[in-house]
Amino acid sequence: MNLAKIKEILKADLIVGSSLEREIKMICACDLMSDVLSCVQTRFSSLLLTNLIHPQTVRTAEIAEIPAICFMRGKEPQDLTMDLAKKNDIVLLSTSFSLYEASGRLYEEGLPGCSEYREAK
Amino acid sequence: MSPYVKAPKIRELGYELKVRDAMDRNLITVQPETPMSKVRGVLRSNRISGIPVIDKDKLVGVVCVEDLVNWLRAGADNCSVEEKMSKNVVTLYTDEPLIHAINKLEQYGFFHFPVLERENRVLAGTITREGIIRGLLKKLEIDYREEEIRHYRASHVFEDMIADKTSLIFQYYVVGQDFNRAGESASALKKTLKRLGTHPEIVRRAAIAVYEAEMNLVIFARSGEIIVKVDPNQIRIEVEDSGPGIPDIEKAMQPGYSTAPNWVRELGFGAGMGLNNIKKCVDEMNVTSTVGKGTRVEMYVATKKESVSYEVKGTG
Ligand SMILES: Nc1ncnc2c1ncn2[C@@H]1O[C@H](COP(=O)(O)OP(=O)(O)OP(=O)(O)O)[C@@H](O)[C@H]1O
Ligand SMILES: [Mg+2]
Numbered sequence: 001m002n003l004a005k006i007k008e009i010l011k012a013d014l015i016v017g018s019s020l021e022r023e024i025k026m027i028c029a030c031d032l033m034s035d036v037l038s039c040v041q042t043r044f045s046s047l048l049l050t051n052l053i054h055p056q057t058v059r060t061a062e063i064a065e066i067p068a069i070c071f072m073r074g075k076e077p078q079d080l081t082m083d084l085a086k087k088n089d090i091v092l093l094s095t096s097f098s099l100y101e102a103s104g105r106l107y108e109e110g111l112p113g114c115s116e117y118r119e120a121k
Numbered sequence: 122m123s124p125y126v127k128a129p130k131i132r133e134l135g136y137e138l139k140v141r142d143a144m145d146r147n148l149i150t151v152q153p154e155t156p157m158s159k160v161r162g163v164l165r166s167n168r169i170s171g172i173p174v175i176d177k178d179k180l181v182g183v184v185c186v187e188d189l190v191n192w193l194r195a196g197a198d199n200c201s202v203e204e205k206m207s208k209n210v211v212t213l214y215t216d217e218p219l220i221h222a223i224n225k226l227e228q229y230g231f232f233h234f235p236v237l238e239r240e241n242r243v244l245a246g247t248i249t250r251e252g253i254i255r256g257l258l259k260k261l262e263i264d265y266r267e268e269e270i271r272h273y274r275a276s277h278v279f280e281d282m283i284a285d286k287t288s289l290i291f292q293y294y295v296v297g298q299d300f301n302r303a304g305e306s307a308s309a310l311k312k313t314l315k316r317l318g319t320h321p322e323i324v325r326r327a328a329i330a331v332y333e334a335e336m337n338l339v340i341f342a343r344s345g346e347i348i349v350k351v352d353p354n355q356i357r358i359e360v361e362d363s364g365p366g367i368p369d370i371e372k373a374m375q376p377g378y379s380t381a382p383n384w385v386r387e388l389g390f391g392a393g394m395g396l397n398n399i400k401k402c403v404d405e406m407n408v409t410s411t412v413g414k415g416t417r418v419e420m421y422v423a424t425k426k427e428s429v430s431y432e433v434k435g436t437g
Contacts, residue, residue, distance in 0.1 A: 018132070031389055032389055032390075032392040032394070033336075033388075033389040033390055033392075034333065034390065034392045034393075034394030034395050034397075034398055035392055035394060037329050037332070037333065037394075037398050038394055038397070038398045038401065050389070052388065052389045054300075054388055054389075055300075055301060056300060056303060056304065056388055056389065056390075057389065059303070059304035059308065059332075060304075060332070060389075062304075062308060062311075063304065063307055063308065063311065063328050063329055063332045064325075064329065065325060080301060
């Protein structure tokens with residue numbers, strides 16, 4: 001599923017990024033950075049759903065090669081977070097749904113979590 | 122918008138390139154007093170669809186195929202270009218971003234625009250769709266070549282050096298407690314390893330391991346250092362700090378064990394998974410620590426092609 005469709009499902013706003021064509025194959029919904037680093041197995045194709053809006057979230061995504069992040073409950077990140085995202089070509093979205101609601105909506109549309117995605121391969 | 126403007130890479134290049142980079146400098150012009158009967162020959166022999174009309178260096182109009190057709194249809198009477206040319210000419214400046222030219226071509230549906238020097242409004246060239254495409258392709262090729270050369274140079278470093286054994290050493294100094302800069306070393310090392318032509322999966326594993334160790338350094342210590350030694354066959358990473366040390370390393374290695382303070386947890390760290398993640402990412406890991414003195418995490422990642430596994434070890 002591409003980011004444009006995900007943006008639609010989550011009724012999300014685009015905060016940083018120019019292209020929403022990127023294909024997303026799995027979702028990582030999590031507020032623990034070490035979990036993000038250990039759970040995302042396949043590069044370039046996962047979306048991170050998180051409540052954390054500080055720059056370290058983007059840094060973690062950069063290291064884990066996650067191409068897109070969506071923040072929950074309408075949270076908007078600081079400038080530093082946005083700058084880092086721009087520099088690393090990471091798309092930032094913001095939705096008014098909570099982590100649970102957003103996860104549920106995407107799961108219903110058939111997007112798996114990372115451990116399931118691995119099993120399916 | 123034309124389809125090629127929608128592609129983000131093209132749009133990016135459209136801002137980077139200037140009109141002058143893509144314009145045709147081969148100036149074919151006519152004067153206002155040139156007879157209309159000559160226009161056809163000029164258009165045809167130069168395979169162009171419009172000609173700028175110049176009066177003493179100044180652009181006064183453009184005569185194009187459409188003007189010629191209209192003139193022929195009206196009986197082709199004897200007259201000068203001045204009487205039949207379009208006088209309201211849309212122009213571009215040499216220093217405008219190329220994206221303006223692309224947008225204008227789209228907006229007006231023309232095939233060409235005269236390009237002027239901004240200072241003196243002297244005609245400098247013409248811009249056409251063909252020229253734009255050529256300019257974009259040339260830029261893409263140059264970018265591609267440069268990246269290839271950089272990559273080639275880096276990945277051949279080991280072969281080009283004359284020695285019995287060659288290693289590269291990268292050092293990063295890390296400031297503790299500074300969360301805004303935390304992770305910069307891991308990020309820098311990741312880019313460096315990529316440039317060296319290291320296998321992407323190896324780069325990723327090394328980057329995750331260094332990032333976790335760097336975060337621990339930033340959270341628990343005041344300062345420290347990361348030393349990376351790259352050999353043809355392996356990468357050795359040492360993350361050393363002068364922090365409080367770890368009293369019980371075995372316990373610290375257990376998933377879920379964490380002494381991270383609350384402010385760190387609010388930032389998404391302190392799950393007690395870091396050291397465990399490192400272990401999964403590297404081929405060998407040694408932690409040594411002295412309470413009150415500091416901690417040293419040593420990691421090895423093999424870089425030989427055969428040893429590349431596409432999954433992080435021990436998960437599932
Ligand atoms: N450089 C260090 N100096 C002092 N103590 C450390 C250091 N690195 C790790 N520790 C100790 O080991 C524990 C476990 O570390 P680990 O990286 O596995 O988890 P964490 O940092 O607490 O949480 P996470 O990495 O999931 O964000 C830490 O909570 C801390 O007590
Ligand atoms: Mg840690």
